[in-house]
Structures are given as structure tokens and as C-alpha cells.
Amino acid sequence: METAEIRRRWLRYFESKGHSVVPSAPLIYDDPNLLFVNAGMVPFKPYFLGQQTPPWSRATSVQKCVRTGDIEEVGKTSRHGTFFQMNGNFSFGDYFKREAIEMAWELLTTAQSEGGYGLDAERLWPTVFKDDDEAFALWRDVVGVPEARITRRDENDNYWHMGVPGPGGPCSEIFFDRGSDYGVEGGPAVDEDRYMEIWNLVFMQYELSAVRSKADFDVAGELPARNVDTGMGLERIASLLQGVDNLYEIDEVFPVLDRAAEMTGKRYGDRSGHDAAHSHPDDVHLRVVADHVRSSLMLIGDGVTPGNEGRGYVLRRMLRRAVRAMRLLGYEDKALPELLPVSKDRMKASYPELETDFARISQIAYAEEDAFRRTLVAGTTILDTAVSRAKQTQASTGGQAPAQLSGAQAFQLHDTYGFPIDLTLEMAGEQGVQVDEGGFRRLMQEQRDRAKADAKAKKAGHGSTEVWKELRALGATDFRAYDALDTEATVSGLVRDGALVDELEQGGTGQVVLDRTTFYAESGGQIADEGIITADGARLRVLDVQRPVKGLVVHSVEVLEGALRRGALVQAQVDPEWRLSACQAHSGTHVVHAALRQVLGPSALQSGSYNKPGYLRLDFAWNQALSPETRSEIEDVANRAVRQDLPVSAAYMTLPEARERGALALFGETYDEQVRVVEIGGPWSRELCGGTHVQHSSQVGALTLTGESSVGSGVRRVEAFVGLDAMRYLAKERALVAEISQLVKAQPGELKERISDLLTRVKDAERELQSVRQQQVLAQAAQLTGQAKDVFGVRFVGHDAGELSGDEVRSLVLDLRSRLGDGSPAVVAVTGVAKGRPVVVIATNPLAREWGVRAGDLVKVAATTLGGGGGGKPDLAQGGGSDATKVGEALQRVEHTIGETVTAGR
Missing domain, CATH: 3.10.310.40 (Diaminopimelate Epimerase; Chain A, domain 1)
Structure with missing residues (x-):
């Protein structure tokens, strides 16, 4: 059974049981503690933690996940991988243990001809928490599993919590007996190689007050509502149903491995000279290629681009490890153009957007391989020189310790030449030289700290998460920024230095939460509104507006006059000039995006943006600099759209409806069930967007591109001024042209020729002067x-x-x-x-x-x-x-x- 069919059956089965099918969240998720979604329940965490009310009582999903904690182990065994998919079914105060157990058993054991997975019931071994008599009885009396096949296990194996105070509860896991070829008899407690875990049913029923370790915690009492969170690894069940040993041999992964073996002339599974416990080096490299190519495909598909920090660095590292593995297998040519399409063809059955977006995805991946191939040439020379010097230093000092590269040298290779630290470690180690990895990590952390300093300074006044959760519990902010500039409102809460207060005094700063607001909170690349909040005897300037938790709008303010108390009636007034200029910039961003796609083609998709009154910048997928002629054409297309006075409209619809209409989504964003689609001229520009916009394209005003540059492999950036700022920019350029015309005594239309002539004369004079000076020196x-x-x-x-x-x-x-x-x-x-x-x-x-x-x-x-x-x-x-x-x-x-x-x- 193909993996895509296993996925379809999962969703179809639980939908038939009254579950809402929830699409997979993007791998980039709005969680400051996670680089990527790493478990199927991550998108549902706010519901389990009581931070938000779930829109459904029961749900099911197949969630894309990436785990990178043991990336160095990928390939060394057949178990480790980075990208995987997690089947899940969830209950939010609806059904509990009995229904969860019954549904799991039914899906697993129902014949394939009847829509199930058709596993042999005699080979399934449930485990339960040692004190969970209820689950034990359900497996024995309701499902009919013999007691000998039901195993009780302790907190280390069959109890779930998040490692912090909060929800927790016992688990019931389901194992499949793969047979005597894989190990000894005795059940999961004896051999977890033979008995493979395929499903974990978590029963959240307790509130934990303290968590000291996996097995050491305090239970405060029962949760108000009991929840179910289950997870089944899609790749793991696929290996069983396809009769293969591991994830590398399933239908979504093995074709890439097989193609890599064909390209390099290697044979996967060659154990000559190696025992069963140690993989042949060629097998290790082939697995690295298969895993990292698929993971990179999925990451780029969800909006990650290669970079030197965070998510971008993880992607860059995977792509470069894959390319390096092919080189170690003896393949020197470009590898990704041969491998990435194979992975796309296997994954598109479950994720059809990979095919429609493959031009952008492949452009980014191939550009990164090209950059890395250049890096290997330049960086290897630098590394070899550094290694040689390290050896010379070690020899000259007569030291007994191995030669060592400093942390600063390793950091330079990473920061300047794009050499991942693991590549430096590997290549230096091949020459018998150690690397001060600790020094490198310290320098990396210093760089991260510097990069985050500005963002932290801006957000520092927003208090702790607990404060915002408490205020959010009073109700969501009535957000009216799309319809008005001012409104009456009531102060729901005041925060100073991270704590709730009753009053903000004159001259002070703090945060204000209103029951309704017309202020736009920073998101989607658009910065927050500015304006004034007034009350009886009080006047406050709004400095920033954010959403620290979903549904809550927070205004950072400076109290100019009087004092503001909680519960006061206020007037919230957005600066109209600020809003108009912000709308011009955001609509201008959409116009430029549409112009880019019209001129360059549909693969020139936006990968990020930033706009503020009068200014915009837009990052898009492209792997070469734009010529002056192309820039002029893009600017011309954008301004013609402005002149045509195209209607601008916004409508709400479901995400599938928006995609069906061809609306473009910003990669990496997380969207609700209902999304807002902004159109400019109907299908000419149709994007998912939560920002504020003009009503007709002519209101954008003048639009002029001011710069174009590279911001990473396969990603370019354009910048522009709009409205009055564009006119001011052009006026400055006109004044500069007039001044230069006077200096060189030429008409504006003659400037290019006149300046070129002057430069030629200057260069000739410099050469003549150089010759004279050389003669004087030699004299x-x-x-x-x-x-x-x-x-x-x-x-x-x-x-x-x-x-x-x-x-x-x-x-x-x-x-x-x-x-x-x-x-x-x-x-x-x-x-x-x-x-x-x-x-x-x-x-x-x-x-x-x-x-x-x-x-x-x-x-x-x-x-x-x-x-x-x-x-x-x-x-x-x-x-x-x-x-x-x-x-x-x-x-x-x-x-x-x-x-x-x-x-x-x-």
C-alpha cells in the first residue's frame, strides 16, 4: 500500500467517525520555542493548554514534521531521519479512552479491502501505564486482547507530559510483532526491535503542578476536560504495510536513494567487510542523500530559504550535506537537478502544491548547490591553508597535542564562505586536525545575540506570556482596523514592566489593552499604526501595536498628559496620514509582486516583505540579478497597474476555496480556517493577506524602484518608494541631475556621454601620472x-x-x-x-x-x-x-x- 494511500485512509476513516479534517500546518510554525513543527500535536497545543477554544470537538490530521536534533546520526542507522509525517486524531473534551482504543483497533485490523490497514490482530501488543487499570480492562474486555499480550509499563515509557507544569496523563501504545527474524520473544518490554511501536494514544486527564523529570512529577488533580492526543508515524506504518525494514525503503524515500546509487555506481546494502551493526560508508551517504533531499524539498515548499541563521541554516546544512555526500560517493557533477524531481514526483500525491510550486522550489535548491560548489572550491583552499598553518604551529612549538583550528577560523569559514561547522569538523578531521568547536559556538551565539538585540529591545515592554493569557481570557479584542480610523473603547487592562497595574501615570510608558481597536497590529510585513488614545484628562501616544497572543491586540504607549486607569472609556484615533501611507505601501507591495510575476514568470514568488509608510521591500525567489532593462519593465508594469485604477477588494473564505481561486499564500505563514483574500484587479493580484489596503490602485500613487540585491541563495530583494515618498525621491534625483548638468556644462540628455568622456580622460591622466611617478621612483x-x-x-x-x-x-x-x-x-x-x-x-x-x-x-x-x-x-x-x-x-x-x-x- 503506497504511503499516500495510507494517509488517505487515515483521514477518510476518522472523518467518517465525526472528526474534522485539519490540513497540516506549515513546517514553520508560530512558536518561539520551535524551529520547526516537530510533533503532530504542535498545532493543537493552544487548545490542550487552554489558551484557545478549539473550533471542533474532535479532529484529525497528517502533520508534516522535522526534527534536527540528531542530524549527525542520519544515515548511520536506518532509524534516524529528519522529515516525517505524523497521523493524529484528537478529542477536546469529547471522547476518551474507550473510543480512542476502539477506533485504533478497528482501523488497524479492518481488512484492506474494506478500507482498513489489514494488520494481523494476533501480532498487535498493547502497552498501558502500570496503574491504568481502566485502559488495561478496555484492551482485555472490550477489544479482546489476551492479558498475556497487554504489558504494563512505568512513567518512563507510558506517561506523557510536556516537561513543564500543565496537562499530562497515561499513554497506551500499540506495538507490532515483526517476527523472530527481528529479535526474541517476550513483548515490547523485552525487545523493541522485534516489537515495533506504531501508535501512541495519550490520555490527558491530569493537571501536573510540578515536573522534575520524565518520571518525577506531582499531580494536582483532574483536568476540567479530558482530552485525547494520538500519534502514528506514517513512515513507520508504511514500512510495515510495504514489507520493508525501514523508512529509507518506503515508496516516498527509496526512489531518491536508488537514483543516487545509479548516478554514483554504488550498490545499496553492500555489507562486504562490515558487520550487521555497522553500515557500509556508501550506505550511510546514500541515506543522507535520500533523507536530506526530501526534507529540503518540504522545507523550501513551506517557505524556508537557505541562510546562515536558524531555519535557513538548517536547510542550507541539509542541502550541502546531500551534495557533499554525493561527492564522497564519487559524483562531481550537479546532483540536485537529478534527485529533487524524483522526490517531488513521490511526494506530490500527498502534497500537490509541490508540483505547482516546483519551479520556485527547484530554483532555490539548485542555486544553493551552485553556491556550495563554488564554496567548496574557495572554502577548501582557505581550510587547507588554515590546516597547514595549524600543523606548522603545532610542529614549531613541539607540542604533543594534535594541531587545532581556532574557533575564530571555523567561524570565518562559516560566516564568510558558507562552510557549515560540521563540514569544517569533517574535513579538518580527515587531515588529523581538531577544531575549537566551543569557541566557534561562542562566536555563533554572540552573533545571534547581536541579531536579536533590536527585536528584543522593541518587544521588551510586552510583558510575560502569563499576563497576556490572563487578559485574553477576558475576551478577544474587537479588531476594526479594516473599517475605521477611530473608535470608542474601554480599557480592559494596563501593563507596566510585565505586570498588571491599575493606572499608567503621566510621563510613563506601558501597554494598554482595549476591548476594541482600530489600530493595526504589526503582522504580515506591515508595521503597526501610530496615533493617539485620549480619555478624560489623559492623552497617550501609541508607539507600537502587537499581538502577543492570538486574538489580543496590545498598544505600547507613552502617557503625554494626565493618567489612564483600567476601565476608563477612551477614544482610539489612528493617525490618518500614517494609515494612508501604510495602505499605499502594502498595496504597492502586492502591485510589485504581481508585476514581478508578470515580467519574470510565475516562479518569482514572494518569500517575505516589509512595508511602512512610503516604503516597501519584497523578497522573491530568483537566482540572478535583474538587468536595468528588466527593472524598468517591472516598474513600468507596476505603474501602469496604478494608473488603471484597478479595484481593490477583500473577502473571507476557507483556505481550500482561496487556493482553488488561485490566491497566493506567503510561505511559512500559518492561516486560520477562514482566510482573508485581497484582490487588485481581480485575478491580476490575488493574495492571502491580513493587512490594510487602499480602495483603488490609483491611490498607491507614484511607485519607483530604488534598489535590487541578493539576500541569499536563490532569493532577491527589491525596494521601492510609494506615494509622496516616491515623488520626493524623484525630486531629489531631478535636483541632483540638474546640479551635475551645471557642473559638467551639459544638458540632462547628454550627461551619460559627457560623464563617460570625463571618466576616460581622468583614467588616461591617472595612467600618465602613474607612469611619471614610476619613472621618478626608479630614477x-x-x-x-x-x-x-x-x-x-x-x-x-x-x-x-x-x-x-x-x-x-x-x-x-x-x-x-x-x-x-x-x-x-x-x-x-x-x-x-x-x-x-x-x-x-x-x-x-x-x-x-x-x-x-x-x-x-x-x-x-x-x-x-x-x-x-x-x-x-x-x-x-x-x-x-x-x-x-x-x-x-x-x-x-x-x-x-x-x-x-x-x-x-x-
């Missing part, structure tokens, strides 16, 4: 040669050449060395100053080197004196510094070092 050579000093038998020329570039100093040094000849030991040291920074170049002839005088050693002495560093070969070396006042001292130290070296050698 000094004869005179300087005659001034050579005798330093213990070495002819030495030390000269401060003044304002000369490094190249000019180098030319003078080489000329002087040539003039001094090879008849006796000779050293030339010349300093110069370029753009205020000193440079030093030193050369030696063969006899000087025979006497032990090396240019590389001397330049280090000089550069240290100048406050810098340098290096090079024994015959020629160059360095620099920061203190140009010490060039004389540097030359003296070079002369002194020559004397020390020669006398020591004698």
Missing part, C-alpha cells in the same frame, strides 16, 4: 644603490619613499635588488605610505639567504613596529601597519635584526 634607484650600508658584510638599502602605493614600493625594491646584484649578500627594505597607512616591502638576494637573512622574518619585525603584520617568502615579503610615524624606526629595527642574524650565524 632614485641609482642614487640609493650608491648609499647602501655595510651591515656585518651585508649590503643594506633602507629607504622611506614617502607617498607611494604598495605596488610602487614593490617595483622599487625589485629594481634595487637587481642593481645590487648577486656578488655579495644584499637586503633591500623600502617603506611607503598609501592613504595614510604604511606599507613595507623587503627583498633579499641568494647570498643573504645563505647567511640566514630571510625577507619573511624581517618584514614581520618591520610590520610589528608599524602596528600591523605581514609575511611572505624568504626572497620577497610585504607587510603593513597603522602608524606611519614609525617608518624610520621600522627600518632601523630591520637593520639591527640583519646584524643580529649575521653575527649569530657566525
